[in-house]
Amino acid sequence: MPDPRLAELCRRLPELRLLTEPGDLEHYGRDWTRRWTPAPLAIALPASVDEVQAIVRWANEQQVAVVPSGGRTGLSGGAVAANGELVLSMERMNRVLAFNAVDRTLTVQPGMILQQVHEAAREHGLLYPVDFAARGSCSIGGNIATNAGGIRVIRYGNTREWIAGLKVIAGDGELLDLNRGLIKNSSGYDFRQLMIGSEGTLGIVVEATLKLTDPPPPSQVMLLALPDMDALMEVFALFRERLALQAFEFFTDRALQHVLAHGAQHAIEGDHPYYVVTEFDAASEQQQETALAAFGHALEQGWVSDGVIAQSEAQAAALWRLREGITESLAPRRPYKNDVSVRISAVPAFLCEMQALLAHEYPGIEVVWFGHIGDGNLHINVLRPDDLAEDAFIAQCEQVTKLLAVTLHCHGGSISAEHGIGLVKRAYLASTRSAAEIALMRGVRKVFDPHGILNPGKLFAAD
Helix, strand or coil: CCCHHHHHHHHHCCCCEEECCHHHHHHHCCCCCCCCCCCCCEEEECCCHHHHHHHHHHHHHHCCCEEEECCCCCCCCCCCCCCCCEEEECCCCCCEEEEECCCCEEEECCCCEHHHHHHHHHHCCCECCCECHHHHCCEHHHHHHHCCCECCHHHHCCHHHHEEEEEEEECCCCEEEECCCCCCCCCCCCHHHHHCCCCCCCEEEEEEEEECECCCCCEEEEEEEECCHHHHHHHHHHHHHHCCEEEEEEEEHHHHHHHHHCCCCCCCCCCCCEEEEEEEECCCHHHHHHHHHHHHHHHHCCCCCEEEECCCHHHHHHHHHHHHCHHHHHHHHCCEEEEEECCHHHHHHHHHHHHHHHHHHCCCCCEEEEEEHHHCEEEEEECCCCCCCHHHHHHHHHHHHHHHHHHHHHCCCECECCCCCCCCCHHHHHHCCCHHHHHHHHHHHHHHCCCCCECCCCCCCCC
């Protein structure tokens, strides 16, 4: 017999696309974590703001939890539906709604894929600068929900800096029009900023007005090989002082081995423990000469063992693949992931403690890590040995994460730099937020979602 709650939803919204087949429930009920068995009630794919409002009001009346869903590329379990929730997929709401040349804004629906946002901005000679490897599958709504960062934060900042306005359906079904694209607006609380990074627990984004900027000047991409970890911060300080950096990314030899096995081509001979891919402005001959001089100085100081500068767009893309292909190359191993951050000034001390901790706690287990040194963000990927059961592996990793959270707390860091808290990290929220802050966060959640239907269990355990 069909679920009477769904029958009522279909009666109210006869045009709503609703999926209940087992394959659809499994596909839409999980994200990239793959740690929970999907068990949603159904999948709703609204095509309008009115339909989203009606669904939320129905969910309140029927006491059905709702899990907002974008590209489901998240790594923290934020889009998992494992307890009979209704998945609210925004993939049909995927259009550009408006472009304003004077304001230099692009208004889009939340289901629009990030790469499509980039292309739409380029059509007008402008740039939406938030960028990362999942650009071809993640959605702008999901980016907003987690305040996504990526590879160019050092130049442009996180998603938060590029949101001029939001339209959001709150937990009671009310439509909120937040900031309306204003540059200056000191009329009370900025709920727009509150929604960004809230992981769908306060409201559902149904429209976003994005700020655009000028395209960057011509750039060059350089791959560097480094002899040790101490050299990493020396090279970063040197390049940041002399060059206009757009990105500064590092990875280890183990990360490189996985990418090469996945089909990438190495650009530097020999084996080196650490690598950096950096991109910087190179519009003039003087800027190019400055870059070569900086490289030469790093080589003389022994901070760099070798390096190569891309001579074409194709070569630049190949060098970037060595960094951006890491996550994809590791995906078949379903790694346990930590996504952490500290202040840039705290990176050297934290790295030293982190390496010692991982070496001691993961004997015989491969750990692959890489990161955005320019913004203090490190990604740690722990690969399960074939002879270790997954439950035992997860339990061991959780114990190590507790120790890592303590280390982060000592350095004033965060257990989640850019992937959100979701289900995976909620037990460690207190390492980043005080008890008073968490209490206030819970209070805010109750104000925006009085019946607790929006993504319950995410961020912190449900009341």
